Amino acid sequence: MPYAANVSDIAYHYDGSFAGFLCCIFESFARHEIPSAVCSPEEGQMTLFGMREILTDPAHAQRVATGLRRLGSVVRDRITTGFLCTEPGKDLSLLRFARLCFDLGPRAAQMLGNADAAAAFAIERAVTGEAHRYIEFIRFEERDGMLGAVIHPKHHVLPLLRGHFCSRLPDEDFLIFDATHGSALLRQGNHVQYLTMTHYEPSTDESEQNWQALWKRFFRALTIEERRNERAQQGHVFKRFWPDMCEMQPDLPAAEPSAHS
Known part of the structure; x- marks a missing residue:
């Protein structure tokens, strides 16, 4: 992984909004680091790591959203749909997937042998699978x-x-x-x-x-x-x-x- 050596011992805490999550991705790039965790308010602040509060900045969120659009619909939809997941740890998984795709390009979404790409794929599939069942039943x-x-x-x-x-x-x-x-x-x-x-x-x-x-x-x-x-x-x-x-x-x-x- 291009960023494997840059994993920090800091956890990001944000407001739980999608714009706030995009700001976590922006912060990760700006600081050249991968956080140890990404925590929304629902997950609380129970962590052994230091905490960094990530404020929601519309300009930062827009820059990341523009970058995701450039990566194509597969990457963009995997992140936007995956964000609807409620499984613990999904925020960090999606952030790592976004970093992977920004580093390697859209082809990274198909690299399911990669742990970060596979995790994001599984998160998206869990959400879409449940939605399809509700459409039927x-x-x-x-x-x-x-x-x-x-x-x-x-x-x-x-x-x-x-x-x-x-x-x-x-x-x-x-x-x-x-x-x-x-x-x-x-x-x-x-x-x-x-x-x-x-x-x-x-x-x-x-x-x-x-x-x-x-x-x-x-x-x-x-x-x-x-x-x-x-x-x-x-x-x-x-x-x-x-x-x-x-x-x-x-x-x-x-x-x-x-x-x-």
Whole structure:
């Protein structure tokens, strides 16, 4: 590695934004060093290394963003998509990958025998893989005149769902609530925005409840109980996705008759 001898014993601490992360890459170049760690606020400051606070400078972030565009879409997308990952240590892995690509050019993204290139590839694949599963298995319901859905992803996949569902549902307003991270993707008319949310109220519309019950009956009518294989089901749809799929939920118990009925 061109920079292997320049690993420092300093950890970078930044504000958690993508612009702040780009400033960490800028700082790494400016100081001719690779930090021992890159810590966002979510990861806290528990480290045995010295800490350097990296301030978010829009000019520095723009310079790095311009450099990434020059390296091409594969490198740029690997870093921007990988940044949505929530695995500990992903910031340092992506910074090292960026340094590798700036040193060796776009071809470095294909050098999967290199530990830094392989790590960045795995991070990107984890995020895109989860997003693709939600594109397949997300369940909307009619709610307050629009479509609503709840998901519990490991990673921040909402930006990767935006293009698909805006294209797939061009005439529908919809909201996708990421209950894991307290955020939501809202599309109303031609306007799309990200919101901070803490709670999603399920639909109480009787017609919607009837449709969900009908879908459950259809799903169960296709099921051969004697051949049910939960392990095989989990191979196609991981079990952690099941709580957000209405067909995997038990029917609500019927209300007991009133004493006055």
